Amino acid sequence: MSILHAHRLATAALLSLILSSSAWAKDVYVALAGPMTGSTAALGVQIRDGAAAAVDSINASGLPPGTRLILRIDADDACDPKQAAAVANRLTTDGLKLVVGHFCSSSSIPASDIYAEAEVIQISLASTTPSLTERGETKLFRVGGRDDQQDRVAAEYIVRHHQGAKLAVLDDKSTAGKGIPDIVDQPLRAAGERTLRQSYVAGEKDYPALVSRLKREGIQIAYIGSYYNEIGLIVCQAAEAVARLTVIANDPLTTSDVLAIAGDAANGTLFTFMPDPTKNAAGAATVAKLKGSSLPAAGYTLYAYAAVQA
Structure with a gap:
């Protein structure tokens, strides 16, 4: 999936959340779930920076008046399945309706069961295990190859x-x-x-x-x-x-x-x-802001x- 398609997927998910609300003028919170600590924290930093750039781009692209997208980055799962489940339970309890994550497949799979039950949209950035999207979940998407x-x-x-x-x-x-x-x-x-x-x-x-x-x-x-x-x-x-x-x-x-x-x-x-x-014209602006980061195509x-x- 190209950067442009990933951006459109995220934007569509956000608009569906906004339009389902009776009041459009509001702050819309999106959670970023992934390894901010632990042995894969360096990749978590790349994910955090990429998500922040995407939020800035979406906010600048023209959401309904008074609506602003806010990224929450307090959902550290350390690529641990039990911690990922705890994160998912906390985010659903907090009322989050869109989660960007998780990173490790071993975290995304248990978390996705919790999100599915709460009807939370989940967009996984880099969980590449084929079984993740072969279980019939209707609100689970991935933007990386298998x-x-x-x-x-x-x-x-x-x-x-x-x-x-x-x-x-x-x-x-x-x-x-x-x-x-x-x-x-x-x-x-x-x-x-x-x-x-x-x-x-x-x-x-x-x-x-x-x-x-x-x-x-x-x-x-x-x-x-x-x-x-x-x-x-x-x-x-x-x-x-x-x-x-x-x-x-x-x-x-x-x-x-x-x-x-x-x-x-x-x-x-x-x-x-x-x-x-860096050779993907659709994501040139984002790549320019994130020089040295790796973005999917x-x-x-x-x-x-x-x-x-x-």
Whole structure:
């Protein structure tokens, strides 16, 4: 979905809320729910800044006289399912009717059940697990592509450019972290590629056993489904161990915090992401206000990390 389509979706949702009220002149509150703290907080900051820019744009685009959109950013779920459910319960109790979020699929899914019961409109920014929108919810939308889109891009790239290489497919056992590698693994095996399938524990600081096995097995390409902290650590520790492998991951690598964690070892790391938003004419004004931020467009492609950061 393009930036323009996402903007129209949000505007349509807001207008439906405004027009359903007997009094148009009012402040309309929208909640932003996502990881403002925790291991994915850097992505939460990107989401917060993008949402604030969208609110400014919508307010300037011509709402009914006296109506103003106000963004609430006090709904921190830290990408924790239980905390996300608590956030959703609080927002519905407060009477919020539109929630932008959540980020992690493991948070969006339990929260969406609560929003659905309260008839709250939910627009998820980056929850990419296919099952999120396959459950028949009528007020739940997403503006980012599904995992099975970017997984196909990654698998096709590996088969096309690294046929016969020693492959590993890794996951952190989370909802998104496990689902993405599972989908990547299937076309690789169908193409006759043999993969080492391995899980690890998210949140740890050192992965010596995992890195040692990758090196011992002579792994050349490691696809990892996880978040930027763990991937950055694995990339760094693999380089220190001279494991000589290329890491391919998914869209949570769209933050410069990976460089802070892995340093020069991050060079050459690949990840799937939506096409370059700076080339999307429909979102030029927003991109100009958010220089350096990542905004969604349609489909997926593959980027080399150093090239994106240049």
